[in-house]
Amino acid sequence: MPLRSKIIGTGSFLPDKIINNSDLEKLVNTSDEWITERTGIKQRRVVSKGESTSDLCLEASKRALQAAGMEARDLELIIVATMSGDMPMPATASILQHGLGAKHAGAFDLNAACSGFIYGLSVADNFIKGGTFNKVLLVGAEVNSRFLDWKDRKTCVLFGDGAGAVVLTSTKGRSGILSTHLHSDGKLWDYICVPGGGASHPPTMKTVKEGLHYIKMRGNETFKVAVKTLEKLVIDTLKANNIKPSELAMLIPHQANLRIITATAKRLNLPMEKVAVNLEKYGNTSSASIPIALDEVVRDNRLRKNDNVMLEAFGGGLTWASALIRW
């Protein structure tokens, strides 16, 4: 039997504060009708004053550890996938490690934007399969609200805050992570970016005045690339594992746009009952969207042992990624 990695616990955490589409109508020239029709989003959660990314990570991680029946002190590695960490340095993973009291764990952040959770899953999977680590915590967490221009209707209606976490360990048998697939096209880096605040444009009065520290997105161009790319990705992922679309029990997609999700489901001939959708409640939480959706699916008992589950994401980089799991 091959050595594989397996998710043995999931958890998620959403901040309390809710912003409805009707609240946004008061901020920018938009409407509940436009947002619902074009994206599927009805509301999103945002952090309150004093709340940050590591706080969301901590709550989601505690829940995942509890579900796994594991103590934080037993963890060997903590990975936080985020593009909106507490600060550029140190890693949010280190702040989380301290918060959890995970004294024996190494910790680092990983940034592959909205694909970050699946990139992290691939890293964790390979560390476990290679025998380096056996108890890994992977978190996808974002506080996008602090990087949004609340005057830009093209972006502020889309994103939300939240965190999802999984605990992984090794297993021998049929179940576990079957494969992960990572891709990027850096030529299209400026389709989604936060241009300011880094080494290219360090923060100055000018960069702040120009709003370079906010998320910028060429939405329609990104949409077209996403639909085309994801349709190929999901088919390639099934082929790599010799699995037919009809053998798929559940698709857990990144929650950016309902139209992108339904296009991918259609390509797989998958009825929407087999697709995890929660973006109406949380909007696009970037690298947190898949682990939050996974946690909801697990807690709703929608997954059975040996079910084939596909995760897929697309986002800034551009990056896109998938994973096939036998639950």
Ligand code: UT7
């Ligand atoms: O998670 C990372 C990956 N991200 C994605 O995959 C996101 C991909 N993109 C999308 O989801 C969609 O492109 C959006 C939801 C961002 C936009 O939808 P769209 O159907 O592509 O709209 P559009 O950008 O082509 O804009 C159509 C119109 C424009 O007006 P004109 O030029 O036709 O007069 C926009 O100015 O809609 C306007 N518009 C809005 N109107 C009301 C753009 N944002 C808004 C808004 N409310 N919030």
